[in-house]
Amino acid sequence: GAGVSQSPSNKVTEKGKDVELRCDPISGHTALYWYRQSLGQGLEFLIYFQGNSAPDKSGLPSDRFSAERTGGSVSTLTIQRTQQEDSAVYLCASSLGQSSSYEQYFGPGTRLTVT
Amino acid sequence: AQSVTQLDSQVPVFEEAPVELRCNYSSSVSVYLFWYVQYPNQGLQLLLKYLSGSTLVKGINGFEAEFNKSQTSFHLRKPSVHISDTAEYFCAVSVTGNQGGKLIFGQGTELSVKP
Numbered sequence: 001g002a003g004v005s006q007s008p009s010n011k012v013t014e015k016g017k018d019v020e021l022r023c024d025p026i027s028g029h030t031a032l033y034w035y036r037q038s039l040g041q042g043l044e045f046l047i048y049f050q051g052n053s054a055p056d057k058s059g060l061p062s063d064r065f066s067a068e069r070t071g072g073s074v075s076t077l078t079i080q081r082t083q084q085e086d087s088a089v090y091l092c093a094s095s096l097g098q099s100s101s102y103e104q105y106f107g108p109g110t111r112l113t114v115t
Numbered sequence: 116a117q118s119v120t121q122l123d124s125q126v127p128v129f130e131e132a133p134v135e136l137r138c139n140y141s142s143s144v145s146v147y148l149f150w151y152v153q154y155p156n157q158g159l160q161l162l163l164k165y166l167s168g169s170t171l172v173k174g175i176n177g178f179e180a181e182f183n184k185s186q187t188s189f190h191l192r193k194p195s196v197h198i199s200d201t202a203e204y205f206c207a208v209s210v211t212g213n214q215g216g217k218l219i220f221g222q223g224t225e226l227s228v229k230p
Contacts, residue, residue, distance in 0.1 A: 095216060
């Protein structure tokens with residue numbers, strides 16, 4: 001079956017612009033996670049959704065970052081007024097439920113470059 | 116808080132040799148343990164996980180890991196590596212329970228298998 005998909009695969013933007021990154025989880029997966037992978041910081045958790053609610057937003061680095069999930073499916077991560085330090089690969093993952101024992105399935109990521 | 120330390124950033128090894136990738140974790144609460152692999156320009160794939168029970172866990176592609184609670188370690192091993200095992204390997208933990216399974220990752224170990 002289809003895995004987690006993310007779009008775009010690559011995004012180059014100018015400093016100060018807003019960007020939207022999209023994640024389509026595996027059908028039926030109620031939990032959705034966003035992570036960021038960068039050279040300096042490694043792999044960091046950003047936000048977790050259970051259904052359309054976000055019980056854990058503790059990893060969002062600043063108020064320029066926001067995310068939403070609609071219909072218990074697609075999620076969008078928005079970065080406003082992008083900065084060069086936002087350059088990274090943004091990974092989305094989904095799992096069957098909120099138990100931490102469930103496997104997370106990762107998408108291929110969106111590579112964001114801020115110039 | 117939880118933290119994960121991968122003791123080697125790079126591990127070069129010859130084909131058909133054994134390999135061990137080391138991982139230590141710190142947590143004041145019960146955690147699950149995971150190893151993920153990331154091939155070049157791809158998302159993360161689960162290799163194996165420890166939830167409970169036998170401390171020796173077998174995963175895909177001939178990898179195995181041993182959970183050692185007293186040493187807070189979860190080292191990954193393979194008795195004979197192939198060129199195709201060249202990738203980056205991430206150790207991760209998540210807090211047990213049903214409050215969401217955000218993963219806390221180590222910095223990664225780059226395994227390079229040479230002919």
